[in-house]
Amino acid sequence: MHTQAAKHALIEAGAWVAQQGWVPATGGNFSIKTDSGFVVTASGFDKGKLTPEQFLELDATGTIVAGNGKPSAETALHLTLYQLCADAGCILHTHSVAATVLSRFIQGEQFQISGYEMQKSLSGIQSHEETLSIAIFDNDQDINRLARRVAQHHQTTPIKYGVLIRGHGLYAVGQTVQETRRHIEGLEFLFACELERIKLEGRQ
Numbered sequence: 388m389h390t391q392a393a394k395h396a397l398i399e400a401g402a403w404v405a406q407q408g409w410v411p412a413t414g415g416n417f418s419i420k421t422d423s424g425f426v427v428t429a430s431g432f433d434k435g436k437l438t439p440e441q442f443l444e445l446d447a448t449g450t451i452v453a454g455n456g457k458p459s460a461e462t463a464l465h466l467t468l469y470q471l472c473a474d475a476g477c478i479l480h481t482h483s484v485a486a487t488v489l490s491r492f493i494q495g496e497q498f499q500i501s502g503y504e505m506q507k508s509l510s511g512i513q514s515h516e517e518t519l520s521i522a523i524f525d526n527d528q529d530i531n532r533l534a535r536r537v538a539q540h541h542q543t544t545p546i547k548y549g550v551l552i553r554g555h556g557l558y559a560v561g562q563t564v565q566e567t568r569r570h571i572e573g574l575e576f577l578f579a580c581e582l583e584r585i586k587l588e589g590r591q
């Protein structure tokens with residue numbers, strides 16, 4: 388995708404994500420792959436009210452080639468996910484209450500669910516009987532170290548749809564901005580269902 392079109396698609400995605408309440412208080416960051424690398428949000432801005440000046444352009448190695456200010460503090464995770472997932476074209480990172488709470492409540496390293504029709508909102512899932520797994524990584528203020536753990540995990544269990552960072556949020560991945568938005572919306576629906584179920588049943 389061309390750089391200017393990528394910025395506009397991310398501005399629109401940011402407004403939508405903010406409307407859902409999934410990027411409070413400057414949380415979250417977004418990127419889209421371009422012909423020469425990727426475009427990522429600058430650090431510290433309200434992701435629901437982005438302007439074209441609040442993006443940086445990086446090459447495929449993560450070197451800044453255009454733009455002002457600091458790239459997202461979590462740029463290394465975007466870069467690593469693009470390097471790992473050849474099909475990834477857009478990454479949207481959100482801080483929803485459901486993703487934050489559920490990733491803390493689940494003690495294991497995977498969020499696993501089955502039985503929900505809405506699993507089919509994720510590309511490639513054909514039935515509610517399939518098991519959907521999203522890896523959960525412990526949060527780390529050292530983003531390079533966190534990115535290395537994600538890369539290591541991907542060697543044995545390829546990442547599909549995204550990853551959860553415990554007590555932090557969701558990194559959703561898709562081939563296009565439309566697909567990534569659908570993955571976020573589908574996953575958030577499933578997170579909300581699981582939280583409700585846990586509250587009712589009182590167990591995992």
Ligand SMILES: CSCCC(=O)C(=O)COP(=O)(O)O
Pocket residue numbers: 412413414415416428429430431432458459460461480
């Ligand atoms: C206030 S949110 C803490 C940082 C964070 O997790 C995030 O997603 C936003 O960081 P950025 O540098 O991309 O603005």
Ligand SMILES: [Zn+2]
Pocket residue numbers: 414415416461480482555556
């Ligand atoms: Zn974050």
